Amino acid sequence: MAKKILPLNVPDEVELAFYEALQSGDIEQLMGCWADAEEVVCVSPGGPRLIGKPAIRQVFDAVFSNGPVRIKAHKVHRIQTDVMAVHSVLEGVELMANDAPQTVWVWATNVYARQPEGWRLVSHHASTASDEHISESAGGSQLLH
Amino acid sequence: MAKKILPLNVPDEVELAFYEALQSGDIEQLMGCWADAEEVVCVSPGGPRLIGKPAIRQVFDAVFSNGPVRIKAHKVHRIQTDVMAVHSVLEGVELMANDAPQTVWVWATNVYARQPEGWRLVSHHASTASDEHISESAGGSQLLH
Numbered sequence: 001m002a003k004k005i006l007p008l009n010v011p012d013e014v015e016l017a018f019y020e021a022l023q024s025g026d027i028e029q030l031m032g033c034w035a036d037a038e039e040v041v042c043v044s045p046g047g048p049r050l051i052g053k054p055a056i057r058q059v060f061d062a063v064f065s066n067g068p069v070r071i072k073a074h075k076v077h078r079i080q081t082d083v084m085a086v087h088s089v090l091e092g093v094e095l096m097a098n099d100a101p102q103t104v105w106v107w108a109t110n111v112y113a114r115q116p117e118g119w120r121l122v123s124h125h126a127s128t129a130s131d132e133h134i135s136e137s138a139g140g141s142q143l144l145h
Numbered sequence: 146m147a148k149k150i151l152p153l154n155v156p157d158e159v160e161l162a163f164y165e166a167l168q169s170g171d172i173e174q175l176m177g178c179w180a181d182a183e184e185v186v187c188v189s190p191g192g193p194r195l196i197g198k199p200a201i202r203q204v205f206d207a208v209f210s211n212g213p214v215r216i217k218a219h220k221v222h223r224i225q226t227d228v229m230a231v232h233s234v235l236e237g238v239e240l241m242a243n244d245a246p247q248t249v250w251v252w253a254t255n256v257y258a259r260q261p262e263g264w265r266l267v268s269h270h271a272s273t274a275s276d277e278h279i280s281e282s283a284g285g286s287q288l289l290h
Contacts, residue, residue, distance in 0.1 A: 043272070111224075
């Protein structure tokens, strides 16, 4: 599995591999996208903060036990340096509700670091977005900060 | 105002300045924490994705028109390189509900980049955390992914 996604020479390649792994429910490919570093961190909508690959693997194993995730990445916004990259992504996650597919929108911030073996994910933070806020525009209502 | 927070020689200094600015409702100090780059990005709980300092300033101006934000940063988890740093933070935001203070918990991912003038914020992503998930431990329930 790991061979399939290596060497991930640019952040876009590891991002593609990450979303493909979610779409196919492939835990080995998913974990291969993360840096081998104790401090990697993951926050999913409604979930705890997961630190380290074992905690992340445990949760995605549970997610994939229900099948793959019908997810697509949209509106990728990139901040890039030579050694680290930040991608802000609008994820569309298709869920079944009352026997009908429904898209839940999620903002995700993916941070990638250049490792000796290629680019890898070091932080994934995802949170649900309201339908009226999935555009880029500013709006000052009901923000905590 | 800007003199007060410059030069921000390490990520922790700009993080401290950022939360102090929220606590004091100081828009100039807050904006001084952000990198002068078109691609800076901010997602607040329930809000849109804001790209660029003008959009960010507009929203925080609106937030501060209701007064400062009673916010404290806890449980800072750091990923650090020479030029970029990721801090995952548990924010406690005190709000008034039914005339009684109530703490809302928020996960925030703050990404800092080393700029010629010092370390600056390039991405802030904050989302509400449920009370049962503000520990570090893993839990596999009800995650979108």
